[in-house]
Amino acid sequence: MSILPPPRRRWSWLTALWIGVPVLTTVVPLVIVAVFVLPMVTGALSVFTPLAPGETRAPPACNQALRAYADGSVYASAVGCLPMGFPEDLPLIEGPILTASSYTTAESSSWSAEIRIDDPDVALAAVRDSLEHAGFVETTRTDATLEKGIRFDSPLYMVWVETSTTAWGPAVSYTYNPAPPAPPS
Known part of the structure; x- marks a missing residue:
């Protein structure tokens, strides 16, 4: 029986290859696919990509959500269409609806819609x-450089209304x- 400690294992180029090759051939490509390729294929990053001058995207498909609160108020939102409960008598111009919402409480309601335009x-x-x-x-008008409102x-x-x-x-x-x-008279 020897009283010497066991020999220390030394790393060699073979050990580095044995560990490094699987990491380089499996983990690194998976990270690249997850970070860069999947968002491009699924279009997840397309909303954040700046538009070229004159370029437009297709409006989103109709998707609605409804949320009721304990106080009795109701919030309805929609992407690509008008939400449930949006009054039909409110004038809107023709065009693809991007987003819309309605908020209703016991005292009041409000509605909003965003419609894509060309000019x-x-x-x-x-x-x-x-x-x-x-x-x-x-009654009021603003003519700012980027946005105009009435x-x-x-x-x-x-x-x-604003652009x-x-x-x-x-x-x-x-x-x-x-x-x-109206104020009391």
């Missing part, structure tokens, strides 16, 4: 015509709220 100036003119035809009156009022509703650039291209956004009660 912001032409769309705002069409919005103005449709709202004025429905009895709305223009507020319209009617006896029942007030609406803020913006979204992941799907240029869009017009509507936000409808009930008109505030």
Whole structure:
């Protein structure tokens, strides 16, 4: 029996190959596929990819969600269509609906919709015509560099309409709220 300690195992190039080759041939490609290839194939990163000038994306398919709260309020949201409970009498221009929502409480409701457009100036003119035809009156206007907005009022509703650039291209956004009660006379 020897009183010497057992010999230390030394790493050699064969040991490194025995461990390194499987790691390089299995783990590294799996990481590359998971991080780069799968998001490109599934389109997960396409919403975050900037659009080239004049490029637009197809609007999303209709997908709705409804959430009721303990206080009795209800929030409905939709992508690609109008949500359940969205009033049919609210004027909207023609075009693919990107997102829309409605929020209802015991006291009030509000609705919003975002519609893809081709030209912001032409769309705002069409919005103005449709709202004025429905009895709305223009009360406020902003002409910022990137976004243009107009507020319209009617006896029942007030609406803020603005243009913006979204992941799907240029869009017009509507936000409808009930008109505030008239002050007591």
